[in-house]
Amino acid sequence: MSRVPPPVPMTAYASLSALGAGRSHVLQALELGVSKLAEASGSVPFPTWLGRIDDDLVGFGELLGAHDSRLARMVACLLAELDAPVAKALSRWGPARVGIFLGTSTAGISSTEAAWRAIKADGVRPESYDFKRQHAYGAIIEVARAITGVTGPGHVVSTACTSGAKVFASAQRLIAAGVIDAAIVGGIDTLCDVTLRGFHALGALSVKPCRPFSRERDGISIGEGGALALLERSGEARVRLLAVGETSDAHHVSAPHPEGAGAAMAMAAALALGGVDPRAIGHVNAHGTGTVLNDHAESRAIFDVLGPEVPVVSTKGYTGHTLGAAGALECILAAMALEEGWVPASLGAGPIDPDCHVNVQLSRSTSAARYALSNSLAFGGNNTSILLEMP
Amino acid sequence: MTTTFQVLGVGLWTRHHEGVARWPEGNDIATPKARLIPALLRRRLSVLSAAMVDAIADAVEEPTRLGELPTVFGSAYGETAVLVDILNQITSPGGNVSPVAFASSVHNTASGNVSIATGNRGFTTSLGAGHDTVAAALFEAFGLMLAGTRDECLIVVGDQEEPEALVPADECAPLLAAAIHVGKRAHPARPALATISMPIQTPVVTPVNCAPFVNNPCVGALSVIDAIVGRRSGPVALDGGRGLGYAATIACESYR
Numbered sequence: 001m002s003r004v005p006p007p008v009p010m011t012a013y014a015s016l017s018a019l020g021a022g023r024s025h026v027l028q029a030l031e032l033g034v035s036k037l038a039e040a041s042g043s044v045p046f047p048t049w050l051g052r053i054d055d056d057l058v059g060f061g062e063l064l065g066a067h068d069s070r071l072a073r074m075v076a077c078l079l080a081e082l083d084a085p086v087a088k089a090l091s092r093w094g095p096a097r098v099g100i101f102l103g104t105s106t107a108g109i110s111s112t113e114a115a116w117r118a119i120k121a122d123g124v125r126p127e128s129y130d131f132k133r134q135h136a137y138g139a140i141i142e143v144a145r146a147i148t149g150v151t152g153p154g155h156v157v158s159t160a161c162t163s164g165a166k167v168f169a170s171a172q173r174l175i176a177a178g179v180i181d182a183a184i185v186g187g188i189d190t191l192c193d194v195t196l197r198g199f200h201a202l203g204a205l206s207v208k209p210c211r212p213f214s215r216e217r218d219g220i221s222i223g224e225g226g227a228l229a230l231l232e233r234s235g236e237a238r239v240r241l242l243a244v245g246e247t248s249d250a251h252h253v254s255a256p257h258p259e260g261a262g263a264a265m266a267m268a269a270a271l272a273l274g275g276v277d278p279r280a281i282g283h284v285n286a287h288g289t290g291t292v293l294n295d296h297a298e299s300r301a302i303f304d305v306l307g308p309e310v311p312v313v314s315t316k317g318y319t320g321h322t323l324g325a326a327g328a329l330e331c332i333l334a335a336m337a338l339e340e341g342w343v344p345a346s347l348g349a350g351p352i353d354p355d356c357h358v359n360v361q362l363s364r365s366t367s368a369a370r371y372a373l374s375n376s377l378a379f380g381g382n383n384t385s386i387l388l389e390m391p
Numbered sequence: 392m393t394t395t396f397q398v399l400g401v402g403l404w405t406r407h408h409e410g411v412a413r414w415p416e417g418n419d420i421a422t423p424k425a426r427l428i429p430a431l432l433r434r435r436l437s438v439l440s441a442a443m444v445d446a447i448a449d450a451v452e453e454p455t456r457l458g459e460l461p462t463v464f465g466s467a468y469g470e471t472a473v474l475v476d477i478l479n480q481i482t483s484p485g486g487n488v489s490p491v492a493f494a495s496s497v498h499n500t501a502s503g504n505v506s507i508a509t510g511n512r513g514f515t516t517s518l519g520a521g522h523d524t525v526a527a528a529l530f531e532a533f534g535l536m537l538a539g540t541r542d543e544c545l546i547v548v549g550d551q552e553e554p555e556a557l558v559p560a561d562e563c564a565p566l567l568a569a570a571i572h573v574g575k576r577a578h579p580a581r582p583a584l585a586t587i588s589m590p591i592q593t594p595v596v597t598p599v600n601c602a603p604f605v606n607n608p609c610v611g612a613l614s615v616i617d618a619i620v621g622r623r624s625g626p627v628a629l630d631g632g633r634g635l636g637y638a639a640t641i642a643c644e645s646y647r
Contacts, residue, residue, distance in 0.1 A: 004540075107498075112474070112478070113478065113481065116478045116482060117482055119556050119557075125556065125557065129557070131553060131554075131557045132521070135468075135557070136467055136468055136519070136521055137466075137467065137468070137518075137519030137521075138467055138520040138521035138523070138524070141520055141521070151635075153530045154520060154523075154527070155518045155519065155524070155528075156518060156519050156520065157516060157517065157518050158498030158518065158519060159498070159499040159502065159515075159516055159517050160497050160499060166516055170516075170531060170534060172538075173534035173535060173537070173538040173540075174530065174534045176534075176537070177533070177537035179530065179533075179534065179537075179589070193481050193486075194474070194478075194481065194488070194493070194496070197487070197488040198488050198490070198494075199493075201487065201488045201489065201490040201493055202490045202493065202494070203490075246514050246516075247514070248503075248511055248512050248513065249506075250507050250509070250510050250511055251507065253494050253495070253500070253503050253504065253507070254490075261512075262512060378499075379494060379499070379503065380497065380500070380502055380504075380506070380507075381503055381506060381507065382499060382502070382503065382515065382516075
């Protein structure tokens with residue numbers, strides 16, 4: 001019989017996105033229903049809206065040496081916000097007993113794009129460019145280790161839009177197995193030409209701010225951002241990580257299962273592993289990208305597992321779709337909602353698609369519920385659902 | 392805490408080694424066949440993904456098992472050849488990107504294609520950790536089994552030649568894809584090849600046979616295979632001396 005990994009306290013978290021850094025900025029935007037998406041500038045040759053972080057984070061770059069990249073600066077910025085709790089965890093558990101697991105879909109591609117342009121123009125690789133320390137997927141683990149002093153196991157997960165969610169499960173399992181006692185987990189992604197032009201080529205970009213679950217939705221708005229959480233074997237939990245359901249659609253490389261079968265299995269798995277009745281779920285932070293296919297399939301899955309009444313919100317109308325960071329960022333936004341006792345509005349959702357038979361929130365609502373699910377669904381048919389509990 | 396698992400199968404693909412049976416002697420230059428994948432999906436696979444599929448086929452004798460095996464894919468650099476194609480598209484007049492290429496550029500391309508081809512609706516992941524990628528994949532697999540939810544796991548790792556324009560020539564490495572099938576117990580009809588321990592940090596020299604691949608971040612998997620083929624028990628370097636010094640201990644029972 002399967003043994004469930006026990007719940008893990010999330011003792012601290014940090015986020016960075018178009019909503020800004022710092023909990024107060026994020027909460028203000030969510031509470032007031034303010035989107036931070038902005039129309040892309042002229043350097044993007046097609047109409048789209050983006051969730052951009054308007055900060056070069058130059059100060060962090062000075063610390064990074066050969067590892068300097070926008071992605072690494074974002075990691076450094078997030079770790080700065082977690083400096084005190086991470087230091088306390090290292091002191092409590094020892095550096096070798098703390099792991100580091102991060103998710104990203106783009107890794108350092110934005111640095112590589114710039115280098116490639118320079119090579120094509122001048123025929124010479126820029127001296128400041130370092131493929132292994134800026135582009136490679138594991139580079140941000142090296143950055144995090146150097147900044148924090150963590151020496152326990154670590155890796156980057158890159159499963160597209162579930163990257164930042166799956167790391168929560170990796171850490172929970174290794175804590176349960178006794179390999180580590182704590183872990184820094186999260187996801188980070190930057191804007192880059194590859195994803196902008198790639199999603200444009202797929203016809204997946206909205207020409208206006210994305211409107212998940214709306215009858216009038218026409219695609220995604222890409223954002224950049226990140227979030228980190230500190231998970232510890234024991235400690236004062238802001239929220240608890242109960243379980244992560246992880247499944248595959250086995251259907252198509254870039255389109256979801258039309259009936260949301262894999263997503264439904266992921267949510268059901270999270271509930272079963274966490275021992276929570278579906279009726280106890282206070283809200284679902286849906287993947288809710290704003291594409292016709294995703295929102296329809298996911299609403300079908302939510303309906304099948306949870307029924308038509310559970311409040312559903314997509315927060316991508318606030319931040320954009322942060323791709324590899326989304327699983328972590330939206331888990332943190334779900335955690336904030338649990339802590340605050342309200343569920344934010346799903347921006348742009350009205351009029352709701354009548355084929356989405358779930359309770360999409362058009363306005364902010366109070367909630368005393370203790371449990372929330374946060375879904376992420378990815379290219380390759382990879383699905384995750386994170387189950388959180390308010391202590 | 393259990394720290395040792397059974398090695399149920401190993402698989403290998405390099406441009407000179409089509410399968411573990413060719414190690415270490417080698418064969419003429421080859422291209423991966425990826426016959427596990429249906430033709431329609433197969434023609435879109437990169438060389439790296441196809442090599443990983445061939446390593447899987449080499450490691451798992453019964454392909455039908457792939458529909459239920461949790462799988463951990465690992466690669467330090469991912470689909471670099473596809474990325475180069477996209478970079479060339481972006482920097483060409485018009486800057487239009489092929490949607491097929493974009494969908495195939497994600498790090499979990501092999502993971503997604505294998506799950507589609509085998510109908511596996513369970514766990515799969517795709518990770519990277521530089522020269523500690525093999526150690527990281529083992530930790531992830533062991534976590535899946537130690538947390539009680541899985542009895543077996545298939546680890547598939549690989550990296551291909553880095554883009555010439557982006558990496559100094561002396562840092563480049565030949566393509567290598569390897570698979571290690573691990574489990575809590577051997578199958579009744581077939582003895583395990585060896586046992587493998589949880590990675591720990593301890594200095595171990597990479598075996599001479601693996602030296603041509605030492606720059607490849609996944610050389611540690613080749614070192615494990617080399618130990619099993621050579622029936623050498625003892626600690627095996629998982630990082631080619633270029634990572635944090637993780638090693639796993641192999642205890643060889645028999646080799647078929």
